[in-house]
Amino acid sequence: KAGVTQTPRYLIKTRGQQVTLSCSPISGHRSVSWYQQTPGQGLQFLFEYFSETQRNKGNFPGRFSGRQFSNSRSEMNVSTLELGDSALYLCASSLRDAGQETQYFGPGTRLLVL
Amino acid sequence: KNEVEQSPQNLTAQEGEFITINCSYSVGISALHWLQQHPGGGIVSLFMLSSGKKKHGRLIATINIQEKHSSLHITASHPRDSAVYICAVTNTGNQFYFGTGTSLTVIP
Numbered sequence: 001k002a003g004v005t006q007t008p009r010y011l012i013k014t015r016g017q018q019v020t021l022s023c024s025p026i027s028g029h030r031s032v033s034w035y036q037q038t039p040g041q042g043l044q045f046l047f048e049y050f051s052e053t054q055r056n057k058g059n060f061p062g063r064f065s066g067r068q069f070s071n072s073r074s075e076m077n078v079s080t081l082e083l084g085d086s087a088l089y090l091c092a093s094s095l096r097d098a099g100q101e102t103q104y105f106g107p108g109t110r111l112l113v114l
Numbered sequence: 115k116n117e118v119e120q121s122p123q124n125l126t127a128q129e130g131e132f133i134t135i136n137c138s139y140s141v142g143i144s145a146l147h148w149l150q151q152h153p154g155g156g157i158v159s160l161f162m163l164s165s166g167k168k169k170h171g172r173l174i175a176t177i178n179i180q181e182k183h184s185s186l187h188i189t190a191s192h193p194r195d196s197a198v199y200i201c202a203v204t205n206t207g208n209q210f211y212f213g214t215g216t217s218l219t220v221i222p
Contacts, residue, residue, distance in 0.1 A: 033210075037155075043200060045210035056208050088155050099204030100145055105157040 004093050004106035012112045018079040021109045025072050025093030032074040033098040034066060037088040048098045049074050086113045117141050120201050120213035127220050133188040135216045137201030140182065148175050148186050149200040191220045
């Protein structure tokens with residue numbers, strides 16, 4: 001089975017722009033979670049989607065949003081980018097429940113905001 | 115105060131040594147995860163446990179729910195075990211909390 005894929009792998013944007021990141025889960029996995037990793041804050045949970053519905057959300061501003069499609073692929077969007085949004089964005093998939101099952105992580109998208 | 119505390123932050127070991135990484139948490143949890151992150155960013159989920167002990171190869175993870183503590187042990191450590199090990203918990207509301215990680219270097 002193919003693993004979790006994320007596109008793009010690297011991205012450079014400027015402040016005020018918006019960005020959309022994509023995640024394709026392992027075939028058959030219906031739960032997709034997104035995480036932000038920065039040197040200062042470490043790993044932080046953004047949100048989890050299951051069957052096209054946001055099931056859980058971390059403590060991030062409304063500029064961070066996401067969605068999931070019927071084929072379980074997921075996108076996250078960050079609007080009005082700030083310098084502090086520079087980070088590695090990771091998505092992970094699991095069969096049904098990110099909290100209760102093994103998650104499989106993608107390679108991440110490294111975003112640099114200038 | 116962080117909901118998840120890991121120790122030590124950094125660890126250097128000689129090849130073959132037995133290694134222990136500790137994780138303490140302050141929230142009620144439904145599950146605890148141990149993750150491994152190699153340079154370059156890729157993360158692998160090593161264990162997900164809610165009670166007792168799990169073993170996979172040279173890796174052993176234990177959890178004591180009453181004491182809110184988990185340990186990750188690596189037996190016969192090898193340079194390829196060099197990575198950052200991250201403890202994460204999910205609370206009863208399925209919110210994730212992460213430790214800051216333990217950076218392990220195993221010297222040949």
